[in-house]
Amino acid sequence: MTKADIEGFFTRLQNANPEPVGELNYVNPYTLLVAVALSAQATDVSVNKATEKLFPIADTPEKMLALGEDGLKQHIKTIGLFNSKAKNVIEMSRLLIERHGGEVPADRLALEALPGVGRKTANVVLNIAFGQPTIAVDTHLFRVSNRTGLAPGKTPLAVELALEKRIPKPYLRHAHHWLILHGRYICKARKPDCWRCIVSEFCKFKEKTPDPALR
CATH class of the missing domain: 1.10.1670.10 (Helix-hairpin-Helix base-excision DNA repair enzymes (C-terminal))
Structure with missing residues (x-):
């Protein structure tokens, strides 16, 4: 053109x-990050259906860790690759607390250093949560x-x-x-x-x- x-x-x-606006449902930057990570090789509709009951009880890294990997799997088992995604989300949550005080960083490299977060996921979060032109x-x-x-x-x-x-x-x-x-x-x-x-x-x-x- x-x-x-x-x-x-x-x-x-x-x-x-x-x-x-995007079609994934979320309530804060953390749940957005989780939703986008879960959407890999899955539809937004399927992710929204799974997170409808997940996010009311696990909308922070601390609450997600309390839920645990097995508890998370029960919520996302209808999503493809749910076993590996559950493992990544739990580890991601732990690292967010350890490295960033439980907050989602507004930095691509920091996001990409988290399990299950590639460049595409990082760009979505930076764009939607932080208004960056990614x-x-x-x-x-x-x-x-x-x-x-x-x-x-x-x-x-x-x-x-x-x-x-x-x-x-x-x-x-x-x-x-x-x-x-x-x-x-x-x-x-x-x-x-x-x-x-x-x-x-x-x-x-x-x-x-x-x-x-x-x-």
């Missing part, structure tokens, strides 16, 4: 959804960036760095959410809904899907 295309692309997304590249965002020509790249990190360079500063704060939501509901993996896409005129995807009602 050209600079003009990118400006138009994000202006449209902003006008349609000025204050986008971009967490998941499968949706990776697909949208490459398919549309917004920021092509062969790896998630390459796409992330390209997006940070190409997206105008006024849009960086919310770009992460706009692109993920767009990929989840419009620019879908198997067949994008191009006929109802508000940014299709800026998109460089050649094989645009026609309106099925007109076939």
